[in-house]
Amino acid sequence: MRNRLLGAVMALLLGVSALAPAAHAHPHVWITYETTVVYENGAVTGFEHVWTFDDMYTAMAIQGLDKNGDGVYTREELAELAEVNMQGLKDFDYFTFAKVGNADQKMASPKDAWLEHKNDILKLHFRLPLEKPVPADAKDFTFAVYDPSFFIAFEPEKTDPIKLAAGAPEGCKAFIVQPKTDQASDDLKAQLLNDSFAQELGQTTNIGVGFTPTVSVTCGKS
Amino acid sequence: MKRHCAAIRTLVVVMLAVLTCGIADAQQKASPFALPQGQQQNTSPVAAEPPGIMAQAWTWLLTQQSRMNRDMAGAVKDLKSGDPMRAAGLLILIAFLYGVLHAAGPGHGKAVISSYVLTNEETVRRGIALSFLSALFQAISAIVFVGIFAIILNRTSMQMRASEALLESFSWGFVALIGAVMLYRQLRSVFLRPARIPAVATHMHSHEHAHLPHDHDHAGGCDHHDHHHASTAHAPPAHDLHGVSPVHVHGPDCGCGHSHMPDPKDLQGAWSWRKALPLALSVGIRPCTGALLLLIFAMSQGMWWAGVLGTLAMALGTALTVSVLATLAVSSRDLAVRLSGEGSPWAWRIQTLAGFAGASLVFILGSAFFIASLNGGSPL
Numbered sequence: 180m181r182n183r184l185l186g187a188v189m190a191l192l193l194g195v196s197a198l199a200p201a202a203h204a205h206p207h208v209w210i211t212y213e214t215t216v217v218y219e220n221g222a223v224t225g226f227e228h229v230w231t232f233d234d235m236y237t238a239m240a241i242q243g244l245d246k247n248g249d250g251v252y253t254r255e256e257l258a259e260l261a262e263v264n265m266q267g268l269k270d271f272d273y274f275t276f277a278k279v280g281n282a283d284q285k286m287a288s289p290k291d292a293w294l295e296h297k298n299d300i301l302k303l304h305f306r307l308p309l310e311k312p313v314p315a316d317a318k319d320f321t322f323a324v325y326d327p328s329f330f331i332a333f334e335p336e337k338t339d340p341i342k343l344a345a346g347a348p349e350g351c352k353a354f355i356v357q358p359k360t361d362q363a364s365d366d367l368k369a370q371l372l373n374d375s376f377a378q379e380l381g382q383t384t385n386i387g388v389g390f391t392p393t394v395s396v397t398c399g400k401s
Numbered sequence: 402m403k404r405h406c407a408a409i410r411t412l413v414v415v416m417l418a419v420l421t422c423g424i425a426d427a428q429q430k431a432s433p434f435a436l437p438q439g440q441q442q443n444t445s446p447v448a449a450e451p452p453g454i455m456a457q458a459w460t461w462l463l464t465q466q467s468r469m470n471r472d473m474a475g476a477v478k479d480l481k482s483g484d485p486m487r488a489a490g491l492l493i494l495i496a497f498l499y500g501v502l503h504a505a506g507p508g509h510g511k512a513v514i515s516s517y518v519l520t521n522e523e524t525v526r527r528g529i530a531l532s533f534l535s536a537l538f539q540a541i542s543a544i545v546f547v548g549i550f551a552i553i554l555n556r557t558s559m560q561m562r563a564s565e566a567l568l569e570s571f572s573w574g575f576v577a578l579i580g581a582v583m584l585y586r587q588l589r590s591v592f593l594r595p596a597r598i599p600a601v602a603t604h605m606h607s608h609e610h611a612h613l614p615h616d617h618d619h620a621g622g623c624d625h626h627d628h629h630h631a632s633t634a635h636a637p638p639a640h641d642l643h644g645v646s647p648v649h650v651h652g653p654d655c656g657c658g659h660s661h662m663p664d665p666k667d668l669q670g671a672w673s674w675r676k677a678l679p680l681a682l683s684v685g686i687r688p689c690t691g692a693l694l695l696l697i698f699a700m701s702q703g704m705w706w707a708g709v710l711g712t713l714a715m716a717l718g719t720a721l722t723v724s725v726l727a728t729l730a731v732s733s734r735d736l737a738v739r740l741s742g743e744g745s746p747w748a749w750r751i752q753t754l755a756g757f758a759g760a761s762l763v764f765i766l767g768s769a770f771f772i773a774s775l776n777g778g779s780p781l
Contacts (some may be wrong), residue, residue, distance in 0.1 A: 182516075206463075206466060207690045207694060208472060233470060235473075235695065235697075235698040238697050238700075238701035238702075239693070239698070240558050241558070241559035242561070242701070243551070244556070259559070260559065262556070263559050309616045332466075332467060
């Protein structure tokens with residue numbers, strides 16, 4: 180009888196777990212990013228982003244915005260959308276997460292946001308200043324561009340995704356650190372365990388983090 | 402339990418992955434974050450370690466989704482310039498796979514429908530029918546939505562998002578409402594029928610019957626062998642959503658000693674629209690983002706009909722995944738009942754537990770997503 184009951188409970192658990200999400204992370208928007216690290220007076224003052232959207236999102240975003248109907252989507256025609264985008268991105272910290280060591284660096288309000296539509300592809304340009312500039316020789320200055328909820332899949336541009344602006348001190352360089360995969364794998368397991376239900380309830384989780392490449396910016400003398 | 406859930410989930414992911422892999426070619430397994438060789442010289446040494454299995458599966462899943470998105474866009478373009486038959490076939494195939502994979506995400510009724518069938522003593526058949534019906538509604542909703550807002554009214558994406566958000570709130574609000582009704586019925590059926598367990602227990606000896614799944618109302622008929630049929634002491638049916646059909650009102654001479662085989666009618670599952678429509682509509686009223694993107698992209702390419710085709714294929718894929726999960730839910734509940742012995746108090750407890758769990762989940766999912774839909778901003 181005990182075995183029977185155990186079996187029954189197991190079967191019921193199986194049923195309940197079938198309700199749990201199988202693979203919840205499914206991006207709907209793809210963005211390839213190209214980011215320039217901006218320097219002023221020997222300190223990092225912010226970032227200049229150029230985000231390129233995928234075909235489908237482009238079509239969706241520009242729908243109905245060709246106001247004069249000439250088939251060209253000008254910067255002016257796209258201005259309202261750019262503003263709405265920046266407004267929306269605000270709640271998501273512009274998907275740009277900078278750190279010195281483990282200390283999160285806050286971002287100030289973005290500037291000069293505009294949309295460019297060329298060859299059927301939409302690009303979002305904007306400058307994102309750091310609230311406090313980070314000294315160029317700061318140890319462990321890193322940043323990452325990603326969407327923790329994974330609605331948007333960010334990928335670095337194939338060639339030259341990260342540039343340093345003209346004012347960068349001699350010897351500074353930026354490089355992409357690929358995620359440490361075993362750590363990522365453990366992270367993912369833990370996240371799947373803990374966050375699956377939260378995700379199902381509409382909360383954002385950090386599913387994508389473990390697999391996000393991080394950009395490390397150093398100015399070594401070596 | 403957590404470990405258990407994770408295992409099942411992993412299994413489902415792998416299952417879906419294998420399914421996708423089997424049909425689509427899986428040559429391209431490079432990481433989506435891979436950079437040209439020249440750029441990787443500076444990467445830290447840890448990156449060179451062989452990736453864990455989960456990381457690989459994850460990366461692979463991402464790559465596939467990214468490819469699917471690109472391929473779908475490519476197929477629509479090829480319809481214009483390339484070989485139309487091949488492009489159409491490809492579009493249908495990819496859209497279908499996209500539906501299979503994407504149904505696993507929230508908002509496709511997977512959890513709601515599985516919970517619903519868990520509660521309502523539904524058969525596998527009905528779970529599947531419900532999954533297909535809601536997926537079909539969702540496809541129609543997307544097509545009508547784009548047809549009206551983009552084609553006829555030429556609205557902008559910003560205006561469409563507002564309308565979509567409204568539909569989303571409606572959808573989850575209705576789901577929450579259905580959950581509340583289900584919970585109320587569960588409570589009523591338990592608290593208004595305290596004599597149920599003893600009745601089952603004492604009469605068990607004479608009522609060993611093959612209780613195959615059948616969908617008539619268990620509380621209103623002669624099940625559970627409550628011998629007071631004629632005394633008009635019938636409690637209200639526990640599951641009104643079933644739309645208790647008069648065919649199944651068993652008379653006092655129901656003959657409780659007989660082998661209670663289900664009616665052929667029951668096996669065929671007399672489909673009750675009254676019962677199925679509210680849920681399928683609630684889930685389906687909100688178009689899914691993937692379908693909207695495909696439709697508007699197809700429209701921008703002057704290939705509106707290709708978007709419709711793809712959306713329907715996507716719905717088929719979605720329906721398949723949701724069906725599998727709903728079937729899993731129903732089967733495991735039935736298995737649990739069988740293992741504990743038909744008609745035993747434990748079987749009744751499990752039924753009740755499953756009923757409460759399902760009803761609560763529908764209610765919780767509905768209200769949580771409803772609240773989230775009210776204040777949830779979209780990043781783009």
